[in-house]
Amino acid sequence: MRILILGGYGVFGGRLAELLSDIAEIELIICGRDFSRAEAFCARYRGQARARPLALDRAEIVAGLRAQRPNLVVDASGPFQDYGTNRYRVISACIDAGIDYLDFADAADFVFGVPQFDAQAKDARIFILSGISSFPVLTAAVLREMAKTMDIVSVKGGIAPSPYAGIGLNVMRAVVGYAGAPVKLRRHGVQSHGIGLAESMRFTIAVPGRLPLRNIRFSLVDVPDLQVIPPEHPSMTDIWMGAGPVPEILHRTLNLLAKARARLRLSSLEPFSRLFYAVLNRMRFGEHRGGMFVSAYGTTDGQDAERSWHLLAEGDDGPYIPSMAIEAIIRKLLTGHSSGGRSTVRGPRP
Numbered sequence: 210m211r212i213l214i215l216g217g218y219g220v221f222g223g224r225l226a227e228l229l230s231d232i233a234e235i236e237l238i239i240c241g242r243d244f245s246r247a248e249a250f251c252a253r254y255r256g257q258a259r260a261r262p263l264a265l266d267r268a269e270i271v272a273g274l275r276a277q278r279p280n281l282v283v284d285a286s287g288p289f290q291d292y293g294t295n296r297y298r299v300i301s302a303c304i305d306a307g308i309d310y311l312d313f314a315d316a317a318d319f320v321f322g323v324p325q326f327d328a329q330a331k332d333a334r335i336f337i338l339s340g341i342s343s344f345p346v347l348t349a350a351v352l353r354e355m356a357k358t359m360d361i362v363s364v365k366g367g368i369a370p371s372p373y374a375g376i377g378l379n380v381m382r383a384v385v386g387y388a389g390a391p392v393k394l395r396r397h398g399v400q401s402h403g404i405g406l407a408e409s410m411r412f413t414i415a416v417p418g419r420l421p422l423r424n425i426r427f428s429l430v431d432v433p434d435l436q437v438i439p440p441e442h443p444s445m446t447d448i449w450m451g452a453g454p455v456p457e458i459l460h461r462t463l464n465l466l467a468k469a470r471a472r473l474r475l476s477s478l479e480p481f482s483r484l485f486y487a488v489l490n491r492m493r494f495g496e497h498r499g500g501m502f503v504s505a506y507g508t509t510d511g512q513d514a515e516r517s518w519h520l521l522a523e524g525d526d527g528p529y530i531p532s533m534a535i536e537a538i539i540r541k542l543l544t545g546h547s548s549g550g551r552s553t554v555r556g557p558r559p
């Protein structure tokens with residue numbers, strides 16, 4: 210299987226390549242706009258899978274697919290919030306070329322718009338799966354499990370990365386880009402909006418029998434979960450998802466800037482994303498641990514019910530989690546779950 214990874218030497222594209230390194234039957238085409246970075250990544254790459262570098266801009270995807278003829282494209286580049294008017298360029302190119310497609314999209318509007326390609330993907334006998342990462346795959350899986358024993362009314366969740374996880378520039382651009390901007394979500398039973406990074410809460414991730422994470426501040430992020438999960442749960446009236454980047458002083462600075470942008474109707478803070486990226490990746494102190502939680506309120510047999518799911522990721526484990534859903538799909542494809550005739554276009558479902 211030849212897999213073309215757009216953003217293959219980025220933080221999460223690179224981690225995906227590492228997770229697949231024990232599979233001899235695959236060839237990875239590690240792409241990005243900077244050939245020397247792709248080359249350096251491939252030179253460091255160890256394992257049974259083969260990795261080769263390629264300079265390829267997403268804007269040139271049609272020519273890239275024609276020349277490389279991969280069996281699968283993974284878009285790990287982003288930021289998906291900024292894909293502009295022709296935002297489904299990679300998906301359309303894959304449909305035209307008859308190539309399966311997966312992405313890491315964390316932009317709610319992007320993921321929510323993907324089902325429009327359902328019929329075309331079926332005709333081309335391929336699958337197009339969007340948003341295959343922690344947000345919204347893990348949240349959706351946890352809530353489906355909880356929904357077996359309760360009617361879910363309200364959900365809060367969040368991810369707290371380890372300070373040593375290494376945040377990619379494109380993640381930073383996405384987050385800073387919607388700081389202070391309206392974020393669509395479901396609130397009090399109606400479609401509403403919150404303000405990105407301007408609403409916060411605290412939560413302690415605590416797995417029984419394990420040392421809890423410190424109490425963490427989470428702030429509202431614009432992730433697909435907010436739009437793709439409520440339609441799955443008819444009783445759900447509220448959903449809120451947050452991120453808990455540390456150090457908290459930087460997090461609070463972002464909160465203040467987001468509030469100022471919203472109040473003074475300033476333009477996007479995205480030009481500051483390089484600055485935040487540089488500072489956040491230098492200010493690394495505290496425990497090398499991260500986590501995620503999903504907390505739900507609802508009813509079971511007419512009685513109030515509350516459930517929460519906590520995930521602790523020790524040391525370097527955490528940064529691999531966002532890439533594991535795509536890794537699982539690729540492993541499944543290799544064990545004979547062929548894609549042909551299983552055309553699927555869905556937001557949250559791997």
Ligand SMILES: NC(=O)c1ccc[n+]([C@@H]2O[C@H](COP(=O)([O-])OP(=O)(O)OC[C@H]3O[C@@H](n4cnc5c(N)ncnc54)[C@H](OP(=O)(O)O)[C@@H]3O)[C@@H](O)[C@H]2O)c1
Nearest residue numbers: 216219220221241242267286287315342343344377378379
């Ligand atoms: N849904 C989730 O839970 C979840 C979790 C993790 C990550 N993500 C998303 O995944 C994306 C990647 O995150 P990251 O932290 O890995 O970012 P990153 O470290 O900045 O990596 C981005 C990669 O994409 C490449 N790239 C950027 N623009 C490109 C273009 N036009 N054409 C081809 N390649 C391009 C970059 O290389 P060059 O700049 O040199 O081209 C780099 O290799 C982000 O959008 C992030 O939000 C989602």
